[in-house]
Amino acid sequence: MSQYSSVSDGADRTAGKSGPKTxxxxxxxxxxxxxxxxxxxxxxxxxxxxxxxxxxxxxxxxxxxxxxxSKEEVFRALVADMGARTRHALSESVKDAPNRIEAERLGIRAYLEFVRTHKSLYRIVMEAQFVAPESYREYYRAFSEGYRQQLTQAAARGEISKGDDEARVWALMGASTFLGLRYGVWQDNADIAAVSEAAADLMINGLAPRVKKGDAL
Amino acid sequence: MSQYSSVSDGADRTAGKSGPKTxxxxxxxxxxxxxxxxxxxxxxxxxxxxxxxxxxxxxxxxxxxxxxxSKEEVFRALVADMGARTRHALSESVKDAPNRIEAERLGIRAYLEFVRTHKSLYRIVMEAQFVAPESYREYYRAFSEGYRQQLTQAAARGEISKGDDEARVWALMGASTFLGLRYGVWQDNADIAAVSEAAADLMINGLAPRVKKGDAL
DNA sequence: GACACACTTGAATATTGACTCATGTTTCAA
DNA sequence: TTGAAACATGAGTCAATATTCAAGTGTGTC
The missing domain is CATH 1.10.10.60 (Homeodomain-like)
Known part of the structure; x- marks a missing residue:
């Protein structure tokens, strides 16, 4: 059961010129x-x-x-691989969502589950911030780029409010990341369904008191 | 101009028993x-x-x-010091807020500014995750504890909606942390006022399309 | 079956930097 | 003034380990 079966063909591997021949x-x-x-x-x-x-x-x-x-090179390869796998897992889990709001719900849940089942990969990405900063930035650049497009298109469709999507994406990524650390890595027996529901509610409706039918606007 | 004038009297310093005598x-x-x-x-x-x-x-x-x-001990001392300073700066900046919603607004802004003016301290805390995990957890334990109480009390007062405050606190801390990294450390000429306004809006109102006067509920 | 190329190996090298310690200097109370 | 405690010092010790390299073994092709 190969954890990293998707051997990325990074340009800088040694072994001859471009990967193993046999x-x-x-x-x-x-x-x-x-x-x-x-x-x-x-x-x-x-x-x-x-x-x-x-x-x-x-x-x-x-x-x-x-x-x-070098030691660093294999580490970088791992970070890149991890990025591809995470993006793939998330886009898969979200692909059937009827709208962006629902996609956010599913995405948070899927992310927490992914972290829990890939704790060590999570750690590697976080540590890349200090070991291979370029890889770390690239990880989030790629991630945020796709995410931002999703938000912008959804806003154009009226499925979500308009706003500074770059800032919103980073806030959302940060929220998921910390929830992943707190509930996926540290307390890995937490009820992920409940937590992701609470988090999704925050991200979708915010902290403001709910507007109820009949309230004055 | 001492960066760390608040020398915390941690119990484990060497130099005799408890700190310098002269x-x-x-x-x-x-x-x-x-x-x-x-x-x-x-x-x-x-x-x-x-x-x-x-x-x-x-x-x-x-x-x-x-x-x-040891090298690790001075690092831990730094993380603890940093925690105390961050909490102090934030509670100061928020203390005059008329309500929790406004406190969130002010808090995000103050945090981004704090990160920008204390980049190296930010890095130290993040790296503690790998160098001194106990210090890292303690940093966030202390932070989240205070934060959670604020949310819970505000919810009781009706200033914000009710919800899973532990999960919400972690989502909010994560959002601020990532915004701090993106706009405070990486792109340190970004318009912090605008970014924190956008982020605060997300945290307060969420992504959902706005309910406007006259919309059916 | 023999040449070439791909791949394998682990002992030896080389660097690095945290930490120790024996000795010296300053401070201050009596 | 003086003795002891507090503080300062930096050359030397020591362990750790990433990386190299010269000598192999396997694989496939003509």
Whole structure:
């Protein structure tokens, strides 16, 4: 069960010029990526040791450097992979939503579930802020770009209010991220359905007291 | 101009039993904390070197270990100090708000400004997630506790809607944190007033289309 | 079956920087 | 004035580990 079966063909892998040439090579690369994901997720970037990664993968120490130029490179590959997987999971979970409001509901819920089942990947992305800042920014740039388009189009359709979509996207991403940390990683037995309902309600209706039928406007 | 003039008397400092005994000692401790804040903020925990900290502070290398047991300890002291300062700045900026809705508005704005003028402290807190997880959790535990009480009381007064305040607090903290990163740290020439207005609007009114006078309910 | 290329290996290297310690200096109370 | 406690110092110790490299083994093709 390969955690990272989607081996991204980043331009900067070593092993010859552009990825392994043989089946054996592809297997080894996949084993290394999986092992690196486990090791970084469990111990964090600085505590992680290349020798542990190769042991987990069941290959010799030197083999690592056939496939990656450095410890940082494999980390960056992992962050990029994680970004693609997260975006994919979210767009899948939201694709049948009848409108943006409903998509937000589904998205929050799906994100919390994704975090819970991919704790170590979550950690890797967060730590990228310090280990590989460029990868981190790229992760959120890509994410926010797609998200912003969704909001802008929905606003044009009248499904949501108009507003500064860049700022709203960052606020929404931040909210989900922190909820993921609090309820997905730290307290991983919380009732995710209830939490995501509460969060979705906040994001959709805000904190303001509800306008009820018959209230003066 | 001491960045960290509020030297917290954490129980675990070295130098005898509980902090410096003489004025000279207090001055040296303050210089070390200031220097450590600069160094960690600029280079991050792992790139930071004790020797750089002592050079910045203008003291000998050995002096560091008179005041701190380890690199990690000074980092933890910094995170705790940062927490106290952030909470203080925010509660100050919000104390004259006539109601919770207005307090949220002011709070977001004040937070973005605080982050922009304390970029390095922001970085230190974020990195604590990986360097000193206990300190990080304590930072947010303390923060969220106060925040949650405010929300709960405001809800009882009818100033805001009722809801799962723990979840709402985490969503709100996350939103502010990400906005701080995006507009306070990364793009530090953004129009903070406009961004915080947009963010406050989202948090107060949500994404839902506005109910206008005369709309059917 | 033999050449070439892809891949594997782990002992040895090299760097780095946190932390110790033995010694020296300053402060201050009596 | 003096003794003890507080403080200051930086050369040297030491462990950790990322990375290199020279010597292999496997795989496929003509």
């Amino acid at each position: 089946e054996r090579g592809r297997r080894t690369l996949r084993k290394l990526l999986d092992a690196a994901g486990e090791e970084f997720g469990l111990r964090g970037y600085h505590e992680a040791a290349i020798s542990h990664i190769t042991q987990r993968a069941g290959v010799g120490l030197g083999t690592f450097y056939v496939y990656f130029k | 004025e000279r000692g207090r001055r040296t401790l303050r210089k070390l904390l200031d220097a450590a804040g600069e160094e960690f903020g600029l280079r991050g925990y792992h790139e930071a070197a004790i020797s750089h900290i002592t050079q910045r502070a203008g003291v000998g290398l050995g002096t560091f270990y008179v005041y701190f047991k």
